[in-house]
Amino acid sequence: MFHYTVMxxxxxxxxxxxxxxxxxxxxxxxxxxFDLKSKLNEKGLDFNREFRILxxxxxxxxxxxxxxxxxxxxxLPCKMVVYKDGDQTxxxxxxxxxxxxxxxxxxxxxxxxxxxxxxxxxxxxxx
Numbered sequence: 001m002f003h004y005t006v007m008x009x010x011x012x013x014x015x016x017x018x019x020x021x022x023x024x025x026x027x028x029x030x031x032x033x034f035d036l037k038s039k040l041n042e043k044g045l046d047f048n049r050e051f052r053i054l055x056x057x058x059x060x061x062x063x064x065x066x067x068x069x070x071x072x073x074x075x076l077p078c079k080m081v082v083y084k085d086g087d088q089t090x091x092x093x094x095x096x097x098x099x100x101x102x103x104x105x106x107x108x109x110x111x112x113x114x115x116x117x118x119x120x121x122x123x124x125x126x127x
Contacts, residue, residue: 001095001098002094002095002098003092003093003094003095003098004092004093004095004116004119004120004123005090005091005092005093006090006091006092006123006124006126006127007088007089007090007091007127008088008089008090008091008126008127009088009089010089010126010127011089012050012052012082012083012084012089015082015089015091015126016033016052016054016082018125018126019054019080019082019091019122019123019126020054022121022122022123022125022126023056023119023122025122026058026118026119026121026122027058027060028056028057028058028078028118028119028122029056029057029058029059030054030055030056031055031056031057031077032053032054032055033052033053033054034052034053034054034055035051035052036051036052036053037049037050037051049083049084050083050084050089051081051082051083051084052081052082052083053079053080053081054079054080054081054082055077055078055079056077056078056079056080056119057076057077057078058115061111061115062076062077064111065108065111065112068105068107068108068111069103069105069107069108071103072100072103072108075096075099075100078093078096078115078119079093079094080092080093080119080123081093091123091126091127092123093119093123095116096112096113096115096116096119097109097112097113097116099112100112
């Protein structure tokens with residue numbers, strides 16, 4: 001699987017707030033919280049599902065991976081999504097280890113594994 005997704009009984013706002021607090025514990029900040037539903041509706045498009053895209057970053061980790069391989073910048077910042085799927089709220093992300101397979105660099109893969117474990121822990125604690 002290219003992604004990791006968890007389900008929660010929280011509403012979208014609660015899930016985003018809890019996730020952001022958990023990310024802070026791992027020194028990841030939310031750079032951007034994009035409300036896709038609102039933006040599409042603003043453009044006159046009918047989209048009724050709650051869907052938020054969070055761009056998250058740990059500056060020290062970003063510096064570390066970019067110093068190793070600039071091509072990893074194509075995958076930064078990390079994306080996380082929080083959305084409604086039926087009655088369930090889901091929190092998900094593309095796995096960093098899946099993305100970095102394209103750069104074929106074992107040191108980057110090792111770094112991505114560490115970052116992925118930390119982000120998964122944040123998601124798991126957010127449910």
